[in-house]
Amino acid sequence: MLFTTDAVVAGIHVDSSLMSASDMGWKALTTAVSDIGAMGGTPAHAVVTLCAPPGTDVDGLAEGIGEAAARWRCPVVGGDLTGASQLVISVSITGTIEGEAPAVLRTGARPGDSILVTGPLGRSAAGLRLLAGGPGPRSGDDRTRADLVLAYRRPQARLDEGRAARAGGATAMMDVSDGLGLDLHRLAEASGVGIVLDTVPAAVGATEAEALGGGEDYELLIAVGDVDALAARFASRGLRPPIRIGACTADPSELRWGPDPLPRSGYQHQL
């Protein structure tokens, strides 16, 4: 059995002036579901703790939580509602995993493994920039704009991709939640390997900085020995091909982006 928890805090993870209560509810449940997906599992049940200041649109939050629970087939079976000065939505999820093999953690990457992501990055950060009144997408396309905004407001959990990666031999996996630069450092540290990043795949309308440090895309970061076997597994399930972005090395102190040091770009929680 898998068991994971995640919190969304207003003003940190979400800006209530840029998204509706129902979007916040969606995001809270989906980011927790994403943690199960990043282990190669399938979500089973959720419990939700809502710490809400006076005047919070609890109905709207519940609506978005319910929509995400239906989308990811992860019913909410319990919860707790309490007052607070700041909105916090904490979601815990149980999950199951197919067959006998263990869940994929971030600790198993080996020197020589390739590093892949399940899609181009920076969409959520670009969507936030557009919502905050920043410069528009380079493509100037309304559909691109809508896609980026949706990526920020209604992120998706890569459950099919996570299961395919586990079945296809992934040695380590995590979701890109805080930013590719930072999350690559975490994967390398957890696995005791170095990483050389060759390319940063930015989504249409997103800048390279957004792709490297934006986070909140919830694409999966995958380490795997046999890239072709993994790609074949994705193809046989009708999934978008994963994108190879780099490789693991034997020296844990080696964290490079091409010839340069790999920055820890991403959201660092301050305590």
Place this chain on the structure above:
Amino acid sequence: MLFTTDAVVAGIHVDSSLMSASDMGWKALTTAVSDIGAMGGTPAHAVVTLCAPPGTDVDGLAEGIGEAAARWRCPVVGGDLTGASQLVISVSITGTIEGEAPAVLRTGARPGDSILVTGPLGRSAAGLRLLAGGPGPRSGDDRTRADLVLAYRRPQARLDEGRAARAGGATAMMDVSDGLGLDLHRLAEASGVGIVLDTVPAAVGATEAEALGGGEDYELLIAVGDVDALAARFASRGLRPPIRIGACTADPSELRWGPDPLPRSGYQHQL
């Protein structure tokens, strides 16, 4: 499988000027464990979300969480740490239940059932009063004072009592978390029965108001048809005898304390 969640919010459930970080950690895990106990179950695993403002004593919190996890045999298997403007500790717990019979919920009380509690009430509220510099315990006894303060800082989960109550035929159960008056109303509403309260068992050093409305004692509130069978079950397991405080009636609108209306005394979360 059981699955439950609970949150402790600084300034609402705990006052960080009156208890240490380690006490707060203990309380957060223990109150979630108590929810499993109140269904007659046994805790299995916990995940913890910590939303913490800058300067939070995270080590102290972790110490108390770890002490409670060891005490209740409920290892913490995952967590999430994030910044926030207010300290929120959210704990989710999975649990197991013995045998085939379902968990005891708050919905099963029947007219004619007796209502019992597992111990005298008001200890936590009295402890808080003493810590806040209020008048001392009526007994004037240092040991009483220490016991009340400990009840506030280090509440206990009634796991043995919950399992004994389920085995002994409890029809409905919950823990007294927000206050006896309020929690009796909730039990009655969930079960569709009335309740006539005969007596409010105040702990030594606690006032009747504290026993009725203080909450946070985490004693179990039990409805049962055969009181003698339940008491025998408690006795055979070496547990303190439960205290009979009232009975369920057939009229859901009847909520009395002796001849008077039963007040909804307790902590009502404002939204």
